[in-house]
Amino acid sequence: MMLMAVAAAMSIAGCSTTSGSGAGAEGYDGQGVVTGIDSDGAMTVGDPNEVQTYNGPESLREKNTIYFNFDSDQILDAYVGTMQSHAQFLRNNPDAKIVIEGHTDERGTPEYNIALGERRARSVARYMQNLGVDVGQLSIVSYGEEKPADPTHSEAAWSKNRRAVINY
Amino acid sequence: MFFRVVLGMVLAVASCGAMAALQIEITGGINQGQAIAVLPFEQPAEVKVDVAAVVDADLMRSGKFSPLPRSGMPTGMAKDEELLKADAEVAVTGRVYKEGGAYQVEYRIVALKGADRGKLLGHFKGAAPLDLMRQAAHRVSDRVYETLTGQKGCFRTRIAYILRRDGAPFPYQLMTADYDGYNETAVLKSTQPLMTPSWSPDGRRLVYVSFEGRRPAIFVHDIFTRQRTRLASYPGLNSSPSWSPDGSKIAMTLSKDGQPDIYYYDLGSKQLVRVTQNQAIDTEPTWSADSRSLYFTSERGGKAQIYRHDFATGKNERVTYQGKMNLSARSIPGSNAIIVITQQNGYRVARMDVDGSIYMLTTSSLDESPSVAPNGSMVIYATVYNGRKGLAIVSADGRFKANLPSSSGEISSPTWGPALDK
Known part of the structure; x- marks a missing residue:
């Protein structure tokens, strides 16, 4: 497997739009990809805590x-x-x-x-x-x-x- | 002829977003269009949008007009004897006022030179809610543009583009905005690359490439309902989706059968149809304005050049011969010319006229992803400017250029949405 979940600490500049976990509903798209809704209403895909190693x-x-x-x-x-x-x-x-x-x-x-x-x-x-x-x-x-x-x-x-x- | 006029259009919109503090830097050719005096509109203090400034900037970007500086001009619905003092061919003068509960935008277009001197070319009035005053200002621009050129204006259009913010939780973001960068909205944010958005002709949906599954797939996304469907995820490349102007088909590049070839998906019959079959790379399909042919980039002749597939004859003909390499063909609505990226001292936006001659529109070296306004007057593209990738606009005649530098992140793949009559 190419992916490994690690605790990736990410600093977000100023008031830039956030944030993966937390905001809105989360689910899967049927292909194993995490989907969600961001605080600004945008759809999100992928898990920001997952990094490629x-x-x-x-x-x-x-x-x-x-x-x-x-x-x-x-x-x-x-x-x-x-x-x-x-x-x-x-x-x-x-x-x-x-x-x-x-x-x-x-x-x-x-x-x-x-x-x-x-x-x-x-x-x-x-x-x-x-x-x-x-x-x-x-x-x-x-x-x-x-x-x-x-x-x-x-x-x-x-x-x-x-x-x-x-x-x- | 190179001006470096930096317009102080630093905009106090929301303090978030890539296009916030948008700065339009004019890099060339503002004195060659029709001289026009856009007088400051008389408007109540609660109208925060400077209507005349929006109109001024719209007209200048089209390349067809050279607005006069507004300082010192009379404000509001100026009298003709005052207007006639302006050293311009045409003047626009107007006001915003409250009538009952609604705001009204009223303006006049007056000829100042020649036989028509003093003639009223247009007098318009329309209601506009306070929160849509920018749109109302763009509507003024559309009316002025159409009155003076005979062509439809397209200043009320949206663009889509990809924002990359390295280090953000979702570095790849599909955004939409007004064509001048205002009213930016995020549609989709991903941990993996997003590419090549293309609008449906009704302006409701975007088709794009997403690598969210660690391999490319093509999605259709309704920007109002947020519903999306996966259109293509074949082995190999799934790239370059392009919606036909008649709305019936989506062209794309797939490499499932070997080398990258052109296909289209017919939305009516739900069939995938193969268009080219070739050992060399064929990619970047885009439609002619009548949806009857596809332009594409191919290496079948050696280096990449533009070819055209005619659906009536089934034939592929080579279109570009000048220049080492030509890529990313886009038809120009209302014209037989096309826009290309040509390799000559770097990669530049160029126009190829019907006689085959190539006319360079830019002098930069890393231009890509050109997209033509629905009325054919302007081209938006991505380029590296001051060390960062961002958007730029050039008029289709090359007279006017402006950069739209981003305040954070790198912006690419702009695509111009349809003109919507509202």
Whole structure:
């Protein structure tokens, strides 16, 4: 499971709109996603106390991200080692499954970037298959430019955001 | 021709919300439109909205008018001999007054130059409740705009957009607001990304992409009843929903059959129909004004360019040839031209005329998500300005530009709602 509930203390600036738990009715949307009504009348989806954590082998924690060149889905030589490590783990642990998230920088349009992010994630998945990983252990999702690792608007940020992230 | 006039329009609305303390920064081209004098309205103290200021700003943003500074102008329903002193082609003069329990907005439009000098072009009066005085002011703008251009005004429209506030409990928020950023309302707040809102033509519903299930799905959301339905959650991409202007279909991009291709969902027959089938990326479907064809972005020719699918012939034709890459086509109602994002020294909003020539409308470098006003006069888009992503408006002729910087968070994916006759 990719998600773990932890007590996330979040500071909310000034009088910004709040707040997940507490206000209004809560329920589920039938797909296991928490829904509610915020104090300003907006519908809410998701649990703000749920945070995404890395659930893979500890030895690969620092090696779960593969970076790409601009507008490219080609796996660079620098990341072949990373791919081989994950592939080996997956071959040795046939019950383990990974989700490959594809991400892009903000240049170009959000819709085009969603497609590009998918291509990056697929590129990683294909490479894993070539390394002998069973297709049933692999799933992909593209977030395009929507979840930047670095939210600033600079070349340095863009190079950190063009990435595929492997999680278990 | 680059002005940096910062209008002191810091608005004392509620102190919460992304668009609070909205500041409209005019970045170009205010002296090229028709010179118009919008005189200060005479209005009771309890009317907090400066009606003339709203009208002034609306007309300027259309790119078709250059309002004169209002300081020193007479207030209220000025007499013609006073109006004729103004160095403008047209004057608008009016007042708000209480009659019985209701407030009345009355105004006149008078020609000041040429053969029509002194001619009354329009005289209107209408009731407006106090809490809807901003809407009433936009209605004045619509009337003035239509009287002077012959085109319908669209200053009483709503926009939708996505606000991202990193660190907030629900960082991704789907918002609606008046086209100028006022009266902001949150529709949906999520822990996961929201993308690409698109309005139904009746202005009641929004279709959008939500990642709430840790994968993309397309939802239709009634903003009045808060009821929503999941329209698409296929394996792979579910992206770029776009409601047809006739209301009958929702186009989208799906990759369930391999590479991203264009589909539409027919709301009448409840059928999903595949439109393109191609090894390259096809995405960003948007409708022509008559709902008979779809523009989309495709890499079938190498780099991304705009293509058009004609439903009558079933053929796909390439539309853009100039520029390294063209993305995000939007038809301009009442015109054969389209708006695109073109890659040339960055990504910029451009207009492609029917002869294929591309006319750059902006000089920024990270423009995306253009959306055209229902009357074709203005384009709203997202861009990075002063280190933050926010909204900006450019007139479709490129004459006028303004930024609508957000006071907190990053704003993207603006989409212009329909003009509603009320």
